[in-house]
Amino acid sequence: MAEAEMAVRRxxxxxxxxxxxxxxxxxxxxxxxxxxxxxxxAHKRMVESLDRGETLPxxxxxxxxxxxxxxxxxxxxVIGSAGPTTSGRxxxxxxxxxxxxxxxMIGKGYRAAAxxxxxxxxxxxxxxxxxxxxxLLARRIRxxxxxxxxxxxxxxxxxFEVEEFPxxxxxxxxxxxxxxEGRKAxxxxxxx
Amino acid sequence: xRVIPYAxxxxxxxxLCLEAAIRLPADxxxxxxxxxxxxxxxxxxxxxxxxxxxxxxxxxxxVPMCQDTGxxxxxxxxxxxxxxxxxxxxxxxxxxRQGYRDAYLRKSIVGDPLRRRNTGDNxxxxxxxxxxxxxxxxxxxxxxxxxxxxxxxATMLAxxxxxxxxRAFVLETVEAAGPNACPPVIVGVGVGGTFDTVGLLAKRxxxxxxxxxxxxxxxxxxxxxxxxxxxxxxxxPMGYGGTVTAFDVHIEAAPCHIASLPVAVNxxxxxxxxxxxxx
Numbered sequence: 001m002a003e004a005e006m007a008v009r010r011x012x013x014x015x016x017x018x019x020x021x022x023x024x025x026x027x028x029x030x031x032x033x034x035x036x037x038x039x040x041x042a043h044k045r046m047v048e049s050l051d052r053g054e055t056l057p058x059x060x061x062x063x064x065x066x067x068x069x070x071x072x073x074x075x076x077x078v079i080g081s082a083g084p085t086t087s088g089r090x091x092x093x094x095x096x097x098x099x100x101x102x103x104x105m106i107g108k109g110y111r112a113a114a115x116x117x118x119x120x121x122x123x124x125x126x127x128x129x130x131x132x133x134x135x136l137l138a139r140r141i142r143x144x145x146x147x148x149x150x151x152x153x154x155x156x157x158x159x160f161e162v163e164e165f166p167x168x169x170x171x172x173x174x175x176x177x178x179x180x181e182g183r184k185a186x187x188x189x190x191x192x
Numbered sequence: 193x194r195v196i197p198y199a200x201x202x203x204x205x206x207x208l209c210l211e212a213a214i215r216l217p218a219d220x221x222x223x224x225x226x227x228x229x230x231x232x233x234x235x236x237x238x239x240x241x242x243x244x245x246x247x248x249x250x251x252x253x254x255v256p257m258c259q260d261t262g263x264x265x266x267x268x269x270x271x272x273x274x275x276x277x278x279x280x281x282x283x284x285x286x287x288x289r290q291g292y293r294d295a296y297l298r299k300s301i302v303g304d305p306l307r308r309r310n311t312g313d314n315x316x317x318x319x320x321x322x323x324x325x326x327x328x329x330x331x332x333x334x335x336x337x338x339x340x341x342x343x344x345x346a347t348m349l350a351x352x353x354x355x356x357x358x359r360a361f362v363l364e365t366v367e368a369a370g371p372n373a374c375p376p377v378i379v380g381v382g383v384g385g386t387f388d389t390v391g392l393l394a395k396r397x398x399x400x401x402x403x404x405x406x407x408x409x410x411x412x413x414x415x416x417x418x419x420x421x422x423x424x425x426x427x428x429p430m431g432y433g434g435t436v437t438a439f440d441v442h443i444e445a446a447p448c449h450i451a452s453l454p455v456a457v458n459x460x461x462x463x464x465x466x467x468x469x470x471x
Contacts, residue, residue, distance in 0.1 A: 026235070026432075071259050071298040080296055081256040086339045086372050108430065109339070109372035130239055130430055131339065131374035132463040134259040136246035153310065154298060166242070168235070168432065179371055182433030186233060187426030191363055 010164070014062030015103040017123045023169050025176030029127065030164040035064040035106070037158030039085055042149050043093040046157075050096060057148035057157060061101030066129075067108075069154040070138070079144040079160075083134030084108040087126070091115050098122040106167050110179060116171055127167040128178075140165040194271070194327040196471055198278035198286075201329065204469045205287020208333040209264065210295045212467035213256040216247055219401040220464045223439040227376055227429070236434030243429070243462060258463045261297035262335030264288045264317040267399065271326035281319050284331070289313040300338065320392065329471040332399060337461055340377060343369030346391055346456035358383055358455050359418060365457040366422050366438070371431025374461035378402065379422065379441040382456040384448040394458035397442035399466060406443055415441045429462075439464075 011019065013033035023029070036058060038046070046056055067087055071080030087107030094105060095118040103124045108131040119126060129137055143161040150156050170178045216224075224247070228240040250257035266284050270276070276283055292299055292314040301315065302308040324330075345365045349357045362381055369377075382393025405412040418441045428434020439462070448454060 028235075028238075069259060069298065071256050071261060072296045074255075074296050080298070081250075081259040081261075083259050085260070086342065088372065108374065110370060128371070128430065128432075130242045130246070131371075132258045132461055133242050133246040135250040135253070135255050135257055136242060138255075139249075178433075179431055182233075182235065183426035183428065183431070184433070185426070186428060186433050186435050187424070189363070189421050189424030189426075191360070191367055 013064050015064065016062065020103050020123050020125055020173050023125050023172050024174070025169050025172045025178040025181060027169040029167055029169065031064065031167060032163050032165070033161070035066050035160050035162055035165070036147075037066050037068045037144070037160055039067050039069045039155050040089050041152045041155035042157045043090050043097075045149055047093045047096050050100065056100070058159070059101075060097055062103050063101070064104035064106065065097070065102060066106040066160065071134070073144075079138050079141050081134030082138040082141060084129040084131055087111055094118065098124050111171060116177070119171055119173055120175060123173045125169055125173060126171040128170045129165070129167045137165065194274040196274055196276045196329055198276065198283050200471050201276050201280065201283035202287040202290065204331055204471050205266070205284050205333070206291040206294065208331060208467040208469055209288060209291025209297065209335070212333050212335050212465040213261050213295060213297050214254050215251045216257070216464065217401070217466050219403060220439070221247070223402040224462065227436040227439065231429065231434050231436045233428050233432070233434035235432045236429040236436065239429035239432065256295070256297055258337060259298055260300065260337035260339065261292070262337045262465070263301065263341075264314060265334040265336050265395065266317050266319045267332040267334070267396070268319060268321045269324045269330040270321060271328045272323050273327035274329060276329065280321065284319055285315045285317055288315050288317045331469045331471065333467045334395070334398060335465045337463065340369070340373040340459040340461040343373040344394070344456070344458045346454070348387065349453040349455055351451070351453045353453060355414065357453065359421070361455050362418055362441070362457055363421055363425070366427070366459070367425055369459055370427055373459045374463070375427055375431060376429055376436050376439050376462050378439050378460040378464050379418070380458040380460060381441065381443040382458070383443060383445045383454070385446040385454055386448065386452070387454060389446065390454035390456040391458065393444040393446055394456040397444040398458060398460045398464070400442045402440045411443045411445060415443055
């Protein structure tokens with residue numbers, strides 16, 4: 001089957017500029033190592049801290065943030081269902097975090113032009129995981145700890161240890177855009 | 193007058209919450225498998241494989257298929273010869289509270305839209321009540337995730353824009369939603385009514401089973417034509433490009449004012465969770 005032959009790259013975090021620059025829109029990757037989990041409220045706090053000149057609870061240089069708000073873990077489980085949330089809500093905060101060394105973001109859906117520009121300027125990538133595959137993706141998270149903002153509940157800042165977490169590069173550091181390019185071959189209807 | 197015990201409605205609602213979060217209705221399973229067969233894009237097929245694997249895992253292990261376990265939207269058809277002891281709405285909300293707690297579902301409701309403090313138990317539910325003949329209570333739960341709901345839209349067209357205007361608005365909405373709505377989607381379209389009811393028509397359209405056409409041949413033909421056009425947009429599974437952007441399009445229409453043509457499009461992600469019970 002063709003899909004079995006599609007190349008998949010294995011990547012370990014943290015990421016260097018060289019790793020980021022080698023990635024292209026449409027690349028399928030399996031990510032292992034530490035990634036951080038954060039969504040709206042944690043992003044707001046991080047950017048507010050930086051605006052006040054404070055240091056963040058984690059050093060973002062070379063790191064990857066996953067946009068996720070999991071369901072509560074059942075007793076004995078590492079984490080509940082943990083698929084990606086819509087990335088656009090983080091657009092207002094992402095350029096600031098990218099300027100502080102963030103190298104990757106995992107979510108789903110379109111990003112703003114300012115984020116795409118920041119990817120090129122700071123050498124970083126935006127990836128998507130399959131939305132609605134929260135049960136499957138949770139299996140790739142081997143350990144989950146709250147590292148800051150515990151009062152935010154499911155919106156706290158998490159530290160995840162992941163093993164072969166599947167994602168696809170949507171926007172690379174060279175201007176490549178899977179959302180724009182991928183549909184061209186299948187588009188028969190163009191709106192006026 | 194039949195009196196339905198409070199505890200029975202609570203238990204039925206709780207069970208619907210548990211069931212809907214972990215297991216897709218048979219028609220949606222079938223739609224996913226059919227999509228896997230007819231998707232042309234290798235990447236799109238990979239995404240559909242992942243979704244199928246995820247949904248099978250969720251059902252097998254009784255865990256939520258998606259972390260966004262949604263707003264609990266409940267359609268209640270209450271027989272005119274029945275009443276619920278302690279109140280229908282109170283019983284439904286208690287069932288939601290227990291279901292979301294006991295099944296470890298995510299609590300995603302804030303009590304105020306601007307001050308945004310989480311209510312902690314996923315209540316209040318959105319409850320739509322219809323009075324129908326008989327003494328039974330039929331409950332339908334549609335847990336509605338935020339991603340697709342946020343990409344839904346409504347507008348007031350001029351009557352002169354007619355069918356063409358409706359078609360254009362539906363296509364523009366699906367196009368603008370792109371990957372954000374987690375395609376393949378189900379497209380619920382409300383046409384007619386008033387500003388307040390057209391959104392509810394669109395949501396009701398999502399309750400119809402995939403593949404089931406509108407009983408009026410005029411709307412049935414429009415649904416088929418729109419589905420063809422939407423799949424021609426090329427968005428594909430998760431918007432990476434492909435031939436299956438939507439499983440189906442359902443239109444619900446209602447009488448309206450001579451000056452008006454309200455239209456609403458309510459998008460439903462591929463985790464199209466619906467569960468039904470009768471009390």
